[in-house]
Every structure is written in C-alpha cells, then in structure tokens.
Amino acid sequence: MNKLIVIVGPSGVGKTTLARALCLKREFAIAYEQHRERPFQALFKRDPKYALANQLDYLLFRAEQERELRNGTLPALMDGGLDLDFHGFTQLFRAHGWLSDEEFGLCRRFYEHTRSLLPPPDLVVSLSVADETIRQRLAKRSRINIASSEDTALFNSFVAEWLDSIPASNLLRLDVSDESANYSKSTKAILERLTE
Secondary structure, eight states: OOOEEEEEOSTTSSHHHHHHHHHHHSOOEEEOOOTTTOTTHHHHHHOGGGHHHHHHHHHHHHHHHHHHHHTSSSOEEEESOHHHIIIIIIHHHHHTTSSOHHHHHHHHHHHHHHHHHSOOOSEEEEEEOOHHHHHHHHHHOOSOOSSOGGGHHHHHHHHHHHHTTSOGGGEEEEEOTTOOTTOHHHHHHHHHHHHO
16 A cells, blocks of 8 residues: 655645656656536635535545555555645534534545545645745635635644644644745755655
8 A cells, every 4th residue: 555645735835736746756656636617616705605625525535545546556646635634624514504513524534434445644744834925825716715814724723733733754844934946945844854
C-alpha cells in the first residue's frame, strides 16, 4: 500500500500551490479538491439547504480518491483530504447552522466508519500563513469559495483539535508566510521528512 501525504490548512493557505510544487520535484500520484466538478458545490453556495448533500459528496469523493491513491504504484499526495473535509469544513458548516446536529452526526458516522476502513495518512503537512495573505488570496480567486477569510480562525480551531491527535512522527507543521513562489523551503522540508 502506498504512502499517503496530505496537505491541510484553511482555504487560501496554498495547499494546491504546494502540491504542484512537490510534483515538480518528485513523481507523485495526486488528488485535488475539484471544486467545479462537485455536483452540490455551486448549489450549496446559492442555497444552504444543500449543505448535507455537499458534505456527504465531498467525504465520499475524498475517500474514493484515497482508496485509489493507496492502490496505485506511486507515492500519493492529496490537496486537503477526507480528514480536513470532516474536521474542518463539516464542523464549520455545523457552527454556521448549515448542518443540524442530526446531519452533523450522520456526517460523523460516515467519516468514522470510512476512516476505520482506510488507514490514516502517513504524513499530514499542516500549512499556516498570515491572515491578511489568506484574505488577499481568497479575494483574487475565481473558483467557488465556501469558507471565507472570516472563517479562518474558527476553521483553524477545529483542525487544531484533530492535528493534536496525530503523532508527531506523522505531522509536519509549516508556516508558509515567507515562502517563495515555488515553495522551495517547504518542498525541501517535506521531501527530507519522507526520506527519514
């Protein structure tokens, strides 16, 4: 079974950019979030009644991606992932009232059952960046943004709880506030960690 590396953090932190930079340094099988392709994303952005459908679709989609990556022949890399979608976005949706307690419970059951069938990531790379940088990046995006820059602190608090449960040997925290455009420091740190 292949190693799985996931890059996590709030919207606008640079997960996709770092994943692409890593792929320029080493060959990885990679899976992205695919916002435009998800059937409920745009519907949810217009109407919160689609929150449950959106979250279950994402949780299932990310689990399917993980299974496919684990069964491939190359080391695997994910932008975001199953755990981030549950611990970050699903909890954020509940906090905003877009998911009822019962709907959140359904998502939790699905996530916990699915995670019990799939091994956790071998390495979680957690990115952080200055709040102002996130605000600027999200303002420039042309894709659908479910989480806003105002959500960053709350989102990070949910994700921090999950990160605290991960053994230090499986977690790499990177502040990318002063990172170059090609993420040279971060790619080096990750590749060094993979060879340990």
